[in-house]
Amino acid sequence: MLFIALKNLLQERTKLFMSIGGVAFAVVLIILLNGLYEGWNESMGAYPKSIPADLWVEQDGVGDMFHALSFLPNNLSDQLKQIDGVNTVHPYLGRQTLLKLNGEDTSLFIVAVDPATGFGKPKTMEDGRWEDLKDGEIIIDEVFAKKQHLNIGDEIQIAERKLKIGGISSGGNMMVFQYAFVTLNEAKELFQLGDKVNFYVIQVAPQADQEKIKNTIINDIPGVKVLTKQEFVDTSRQVIKDSFLPIIYVLVIIGFIIGSAVIGVTIYSATVEKSREYGVLKAIGVTHRQLYAIVMFQSLVSGIIGYVVGLILAYPVARLSRYFVAGFMTEFRLIDIVWVFGATIGMALIATYIPVRRLASIDPAEVFKN
Amino acid sequence: MFVAEIEHLSKIYGSGNTQVTAVNDVSLNVKKGDIMLIMGPSGSGKTTLITMIGALLKASKGKVKIHGKVLGNLHEQELAQLRLKELGFIFQSFNLLASLTAQENTAVPLIAAGKSKKEAMMIATGALQKLGLGGRLHNLPRDLSGGEKQRVSIARALVNNPTLILADEPTANLDSTSGHEVMKLLCSIACTENRSVVIVSHDMRLQEIAKTVIWFEDGQVIRTEKGQHNKHCEHHNHHA
Ligand SMILES: Nc1ncnc2c1ncn2[C@@H]1O[C@H](COP(=O)(O)OP(=O)(O)OP(=O)(O)O)[C@@H](O)[C@H]1O
Ligand SMILES: [Mg+2]
Numbered sequence: 303m304l305f306i307a308l309k310n311l312l313q314e315r316t317k318l319f320m321s322i323g324g325v326a327f328a329v330v331l332i333i334l335l336n337g338l339y340e341g342w343n344e345s346m347g348a349y350p351k352s353i354p355a356d357l358w359v360e361q362d363g364v365g366d367m368f369h370a371l372s373f374l375p376n377n378l379s380d381q382l383k384q385i386d387g388v389n390t391v392h393p394y395l396g397r398q399t400l401l402k403l404n405g406e407d408t409s410l411f412i413v414a415v416d417p418a419t420g421f422g423k424p425k426t427m428e429d430g431r432w433e434d435l436k437d438g439e440i441i442i443d444e445v446f447a448k449k450q451h452l453n454i455g456d457e458i459q460i461a462e463r464k465l466k467i468g469g470i471s472s473g474g475n476m477m478v479f480q481y482a483f484v485t486l487n488e489a490k491e492l493f494q495l496g497d498k499v500n501f502y503v504i505q506v507a508p509q510a511d512q513e514k515i516k517n518t519i520i521n522d523i524p525g526v527k528v529l530t531k532q533e534f535v536d537t538s539r540q541v542i543k544d545s546f547l548p549i550i551y552v553l554v555i556i557g558f559i560i561g562s563a564v565i566g567v568t569i570y571s572a573t574v575e576k577s578r579e580y581g582v583l584k585a586i587g588v589t590h591r592q593l594y595a596i597v598m599f600q601s602l603v604s605g606i607i608g609y610v611v612g613l614i615l616a617y618p619v620a621r622l623s624r625y626f627v628a629g630f631m632t633e634f635r636l637i638d639i640v641w642v643f644g645a646t647i648g649m650a651l652i653a654t655y656i657p658v659r660r661l662a663s664i665d666p667a668e669v670f671k672n
Numbered sequence: 673m674f675v676a677e678i679e680h681l682s683k684i685y686g687s688g689n690t691q692v693t694a695v696n697d698v699s700l701n702v703k704k705g706d707i708m709l710i711m712g713p714s715g716s717g718k719t720t721l722i723t724m725i726g727a728l729l730k731a732s733k734g735k736v737k738i739h740g741k742v743l744g745n746l747h748e749q750e751l752a753q754l755r756l757k758e759l760g761f762i763f764q765s766f767n768l769l770a771s772l773t774a775q776e777n778t779a780v781p782l783i784a785a786g787k788s789k790k791e792a793m794m795i796a797t798g799a800l801q802k803l804g805l806g807g808r809l810h811n812l813p814r815d816l817s818g819g820e821k822q823r824v825s826i827a828r829a830l831v832n833n834p835t836l837i838l839a840d841e842p843t844a845n846l847d848s849t850s851g852h853e854v855m856k857l858l859c860s861i862a863c864t865e866n867r868s869v870v871i872v873s874h875d876m877r878l879q880e881i882a883k884t885v886i887w888f889e890d891g892q893v894i895r896t897e898k899g900q901h902n903k904h905c906e907h908h909n910h911h912a
Pocket of ligand 2 (some may be wrong): 719840
């Protein structure tokens with residue numbers, strides 16, 4: 303019976319293209335939104351992940367590092383090193399800093415790089431070398447550079463300091479701001495930290511029990527909190543989970559509704575136009591179930607073709623968007639392609655609800671009327 | 673036994689002031705191999721009657737039996753099955769599916785009855801060849817003449833080997849030559865394949881092929897006559 307569905311689809315090419323287009327649009331929308339979310343999620347964790355840390359020590363009660371400042375005394379280093387299983391301890395200086403560029407307020411999360419050890423260095427360098435970073439210089443992220451039209455050699459004013467751009471890095475995009483890097487000395491000057499640091503980063507011995515070390519630190523040193531690497535990366539990502547995930551959900555649902563509505567409308571109008579033929583089939587003795595299968599198959603075929611078209615378009619559309627918008631970073635995962643397929647099948651089936659009801663109401667006795 | 677038995681059948685449409693009694697206490701039997709022509713003026717209830725016999729419309733009173741089965745006792749599913757296997761329909765306006773070729777249109781009842789598409793298409797080809805449409809297998813309905821369309825619809829009505837063919841004004845949309853072709857076909861369907869045919873029509877010429885003629889008026893049978901069948905049908909036997 304399903305060949306009737308295919309024949310009908312081919313006969314009504316305009317309708318077929320419309321529903322394919324609608325589904326493809328919805329699929330591109332859903333995949334891009336999801337890809338954006340994943341991309342952001344990935345990108346926000348990228349820099350913190352690149353730091354060779356096993357444990358992060360921060361001031362208790364601070365939460366994530368973007369909403370409040372953590373201050374710890376700079377003499378904790380020795381105390382931490384005494385703890386069994388701790389291999390290395392690095393102070394980590396970094397804070398969000400407001401600046402004015404071309405008359406507009408913007409911000410950078412400035413991190414100190416230890417020129418001796420490279421600790422705190424950018425994830426990846428795009429232009430210049432972090433090893434060459436001097437006091438009075440700054441490395442900015444490519445996203446920031448693109449957004450602000452800045453290049454190596456340009457100068458930006460941060461607080462009282464004029465900093466020359468000494469390099470361009472990547473992997474430090476946090477959407478609402480980007481990471482930037484200065485020398486340890488420069489950071490001390492800039493942040494006016496005095497005898498404080500923001501975090502301590504601990505590397506533990508290869509076989510050490512992280513959980514035990516964590517507890518020892520909390521017990522021995524009052525007023526600190528200890529996060530594992532994963533927890534620290536997660537707090538970085540939490541910002542986007544809290545603010546963007548609900549928005550993405552809403553947009554994905556809208557995409558889903560658009561897709562269902564477009565197939566629904568085209569399948570419905572095709573069903574109405576062919577209602578006499580469906581009546582003839584009923585009269586001949588074709589069962590309701592077989593008729594529903596015809597309509598559902600039409601919907602599924604348009605849905606699946608639309609999905610494939612959407613899938614093919616999604617990547618180039620993402621690339622194109624990236625070309626125009628620096629922050630448009632998408633990450634496509636197999637699992638998303640699978641669930642979007644499931645969602646497409648869902649759209650196609652939901653779309654048949656009204657057409658199927660219409661089908662059920664066709665009176666086969668009508669076929670004797672002219 | 674009769675192929676179809678109609679007992680005190682009535683159909684009342686609507687209610688109150690707009691109530692119409694389209695069929696009024698009709699009783700008649702269709703014998704095996706009979707060609708029954710039901711003739712009557714417009715609005716006399718012919719279509720209503722044949723629709724009830726065809727298990728497509730519920731009776732208000734009385735009953736229809738097909739091969740002894742009372743239609744009123746069957747479920748929707750069973751009625752569909754009965755229409756598919758036991759009945760063949762021929763309509764005035766052909767009612768072919770526009771996006772299907774002649775061959776595919778003919779194959780539909782076979783596929784609906786569970787045959788594979790391949791087998792159905794083969795049987796459909798044979799059926800169409802018998803009706804002289806071997807060269808029209810892959811034409812869409814819009815590329816067929818009226819007479820050809822009606823022959824395709826006859827092929828479709830016959831493929832599942834039904835015992836009762838129901839035709840409502842099968843010649844009304846055809847020119848006289850094509851109409852005559854269709855008449856001959858209906859005649860041979862009954863004669864050589866021993867099926868029963870019930871035809872509802874205004875077309876007086878159909879009396880030539882009828883074995884029984886029922887005169888219908890205001891929803892009632894007013895006269896039953898023997899048709900002129902013997903005079904004509906012998907001459908044109910089935911193609912096969
Ligand atoms: N669905 C319906 N609802 C209400 N009245 C109906 C309906 N179908 C038919 N009728 C009425 O029933 C009567 C019989 O109609 P029917 O179509 O059976 O006549 P007919 O003999 O086939 O006429 P024709 O030769 O014009 O086809 C008419 O008065 C018609 O208006
Ligand atoms: Mg009629």
